[in-house]
Amino acid sequence: MVYLYIMVLFLFCLPGEKPIVVVYDLHSLRKRKILSSPDVQSDEFISIAFSPDSKYLATQSSSPEWNLLYWTWEKAKVIASVKTSNPQGNAAVNQVSAAHFHTDGI
Helix, strand or coil: CCCCCEEEEEECCCCCCCCEEEEEECCCCEEEEEECCCCCCCCCEEEEEECCCCCEEEEEECCCCCEEEEEEHHHCEEEEEEECCCCCCCCEEECCCCCCCEEECC
């Protein structure tokens, strides 16, 4: 099922806490999932993108770890993770598909 009505809310957190991503159904305004990972050492996600079929989600955290996470968001499970570096301080995740995704600024 392709969800064309998904809204994502990035949540910043206090130092020492983990950031979360909240996925909402825009028709009912109900929370669908709350995503959080112990692998993220930063206090925010700076970029996010859904796959074209809306089954997967890519998130990029900020410093100091710069973790790029690939989720099956309906299960709230990280299926791939990689530490990246970003001396420019910005990043964007684009063109997500089930097989691959492209990142800029990393």
